[in-house]
Amino acid sequence: MSAREQFMTTHAKNIEAKRVYRRFTAGQNWEHAILLISGIVLFFTGLPQKYRTTSWSQQILSTPERLETIQQIHHIAAIVLILLVIYHLGRAIYLMIQRRLPAAIFPTIQDLRDAWQMIKYLLFLSKDKPKFGKYNFEQKFTYWFIFIIVGIMVFTGIIIWYPELITRYLPGGLVPAAKLAHSTEAIVAAIFIVIWHFYHVHLERLNVSIFTGYLNEEDMKKYHTLEYQQLTGEQIEDADTGGSQ
Amino acid sequence: MVMLKKILRFPNYLILGLLVVLSIFIMTNSVKAEEPHQPTDEYCLSCHAEPDLNITLQSGETLSLYVDPKQHSEAVHTDAGIECHACHTDITTYPHPELLYTNARELSRNYYLACRQCHAINYEETLDSMHAQIAQEGNLDAPVCTDCHTAHYVKEPDNPRSLISETCGQCHIEINETYIHSVHGGALIEEDNPDVPVCTDCHGVHNIHDPRTAQFRVETPELCAHCHADQDLMNKYGLSSDVYDIYELSWHGVDVSVYKAIWPTIWHESAVCTDCHGVHNILSTENPESMVNPDNLLSTCQQCHEGVGPNWTDAWTGHHEISLSRTPYLFYVDYFYKTFTYLVLGLSFIYVILQIIRNTGNRIRRST
Numbered sequence: 001m002s003a004r005e006q007f008m009t010t011h012a013k014n015i016e017a018k019r020v021y022r023r024f025t026a027g028q029n030w031e032h033a034i035l036l037i038s039g040i041v042l043f044f045t046g047l048p049q050k051y052r053t054t055s056w057s058q059q060i061l062s063t064p065e066r067l068e069t070i071q072q073i074h075h076i077a078a079i080v081l082i083l084l085v086i087y088h089l090g091r092a093i094y095l096m097i098q099r100r101l102p103a104a105i106f107p108t109i110q111d112l113r114d115a116w117q118m119i120k121y122l123l124f125l126s127k128d129k130p131k132f133g134k135y136n137f138e139q140k141f142t143y144w145f146i147f148i149i150v151g152i153m154v155f156t157g158i159i160i161w162y163p164e165l166i167t168r169y170l171p172g173g174l175v176p177a178a179k180l181a182h183s184t185e186a187i188v189a190a191i192f193i194v195i196w197h198f199y200h201v202h203l204e205r206l207n208v209s210i211f212t213g214y215l216n217e218e219d220m221k222k223y224h225t226l227e228y229q230q231l232t233g234e235q236i237e238d239a240d241t242g243g244s245q
Numbered sequence: 246m247v248m249l250k251k252i253l254r255f256p257n258y259l260i261l262g263l264l265v266v267l268s269i270f271i272m273t274n275s276v277k278a279e280e281p282h283q284p285t286d287e288y289c290l291s292c293h294a295e296p297d298l299n300i301t302l303q304s305g306e307t308l309s310l311y312v313d314p315k316q317h318s319e320a321v322h323t324d325a326g327i328e329c330h331a332c333h334t335d336i337t338t339y340p341h342p343e344l345l346y347t348n349a350r351e352l353s354r355n356y357y358l359a360c361r362q363c364h365a366i367n368y369e370e371t372l373d374s375m376h377a378q379i380a381q382e383g384n385l386d387a388p389v390c391t392d393c394h395t396a397h398y399v400k401e402p403d404n405p406r407s408l409i410s411e412t413c414g415q416c417h418i419e420i421n422e423t424y425i426h427s428v429h430g431g432a433l434i435e436e437d438n439p440d441v442p443v444c445t446d447c448h449g450v451h452n453i454h455d456p457r458t459a460q461f462r463v464e465t466p467e468l469c470a471h472c473h474a475d476q477d478l479m480n481k482y483g484l485s486s487d488v489y490d491i492y493e494l495s496w497h498g499v500d501v502s503v504y505k506a507i508w509p510t511i512w513h514e515s516a517v518c519t520d521c522h523g524v525h526n527i528l529s530t531e532n533p534e535s536m537v538n539p540d541n542l543l544s545t546c547q548q549c550h551e552g553v554g555p556n557w558t559d560a561w562t563g564h565h566e567i568s569l570s571r572t573p574y575l576f577y578v579d580y581f582y583k584t585f586t587y588l589v590l591g592l593s594f595i596y597v598i599l600q601i602i603r604n605t606g607n608r609i610r611r612s613t
Contacts, residue, residue: 052499058507122599124606145589163560164553172559177574179496184582188590196593204604 019217021231023134023209027091032210034084035150041077042153043190045070050183078157085154104134107144111137131225142197149189156182289329290314292339304348316398332359332396350385356396357389364390370451378455388416407433409443417444424525428532440478463505465517466492488564492518495562514549521545 024032048057048070061067095101113130115137120126130136135143159166159178167175201207205223209215220228229235290312292298298310317323322331333356335342346352361368371377371390380387393412394402403409410433414421424430424444432438447468448454454461470489472478479486492498500515521537528535536545542558550557562572569576 052503053506058503062507064508064511064513119599122596122603124603164550164557167556167560168554170556171574172556172561173572173574175560176562176572177578180575181578181582184578184586188582188586191590192593195590195597199597199600204600 020214021217021220021228022213023215024213026213029211029213031084031088034080038077038081038084039189042074042081043186045074045077046183046186049074050186075161078154078161081150082154085150105140105143107137107140111140132223133226133230134224136223138200142200145192145196146189149185149192152181152185153189156185286317286323286328290317300344302344302346302348302352306349308349308352312397320398320400322399331362332356334359353391353396354380354385354389357391360390367451373452373454374449375453375455403443405437406439406443407437409445410434413444420525427523427525427527428529429527430525440472440481442472458510459504459512460509462517463501463509463513465519466498466501467505469518485564487566491562491564491566516549520548 048060049067051057052061061070092101114132117126117128117130118137121129156178159170159174160182163175201210205219207215207219215224217228220231293310293312294314296311300308300310302308330336344352346355368390376387376389380389392415400408402412410421410424410430414424425434429441432441433443445453448456466489473484474486474489476486493502497516500513501517504511504513504515523536526536528538530537532538533540535541539558542561543553543555546557546561547553562575565571567575567579
């Protein structure tokens, strides 16, 4: 039996036995997809603007019209991202008012303990990997780091998009600072996503739940032990718990 | 031998000597007599030193034929022994051939071509100039060699240097008036400063180009940088020589450097030095009249950034390095990205490496 056949069989069995668990709502899947697409567009239209004095950028932006076009694409993608931020925050506020906002994504003291235990484990000082709930500290770090990055990019982006308007209300010194922050933060974001996020969702294990919305039982047991126990009432002893999303 | 001794005996010796001297005298005289008559300066000035000497041209203009002997004697050409006929090749003696030019300007525009005989390179350069261009378009008042250098009293053009701005100022009256009140012109006139630019330092000498083109505009920062990025020169006057480098990093500077590199002939609006500092009216920043004096800065910005508020001027870092006192926001952002970001990205990277090591270790252990 080939690996693919094996996977398909297990997958069919899981669905048959309803042994998949909803991890993200369809709305959250869409949010991630829009963030991903707008982020990629923003990055690749921003890069030649950041490096305008280099020859590779000048080959792409070979006429003033092309520069204008790439700026327009950047601005359209920015509007999409801003709408996403408004939706995301709006929904959070709405859920908060309804007292239905899930607490799972907020950092707790337990995350620090988990992180400390994880570091001991990684340094071969301990054999036990911490057990995690719905979101482990790595995933929370990912979410909040990107949350802050998007916040900085939107804030500084608006300043350098409408500097003349903004300085009627805010200090002028913010403009060159925003320009520096916007262009540096973009690179920071790209590096962070490549080394941290790509490793955790592609290399460590392939986790596509952000696109499908579902996680299988095996991964639930292994990587979200506490959540699994909570959902099923089953106790898992001595599980080989993973540390990632 | 005996014969020779006989011939050379006195008085034969004396007669022979006289014959030799006489024949040399006759020969040289006869050669001179065969050449056409060349009038010397002295010969010409015997008439042309008369102040009232003039001629009425067909156009009705009265053309003075007077040459001031004193000024003429001080001219560089007189010093070099170059006399009237070198330029006035058609006039060999009196009476002169008839003048064929109908007006004084036509005469000047033809006679000046004589300069080309010796100053070929400079002449060629003038053909490439703005002045030649407007002459071709029909403006015959456009200057030729003799308009700037004079015809008969050519002197060193830059001794003193202020002579240059005076020369250009004969036609460019308003610009010269503005220039002599600028920080550059003032230092030139008042202290004969050897460092400040005169007209020709920025505009060139014989091949003066149109300064209103996109190309000239985009090359302006480099032009100013010839002096303003020269550390030794700027130290002399207590000015910063970093202004150009810092400008190059600014929003305006990056824009301009891109246009300079790939679109030099396309007009662009991003500010170059002269948009903020002025052109011929450049003044010290401390001067209350200066366009970049803190009190006037906002209205200078508003030339392009219409309707911006008073906070706007702080958006310009003013050719200064990032500093806590001048640009605090920029300082903190710069500091943040130079420290915290490296720390967070570095730790993330180390963490991922540790995970890779631990997971690989686990896999090896499991497979054995």
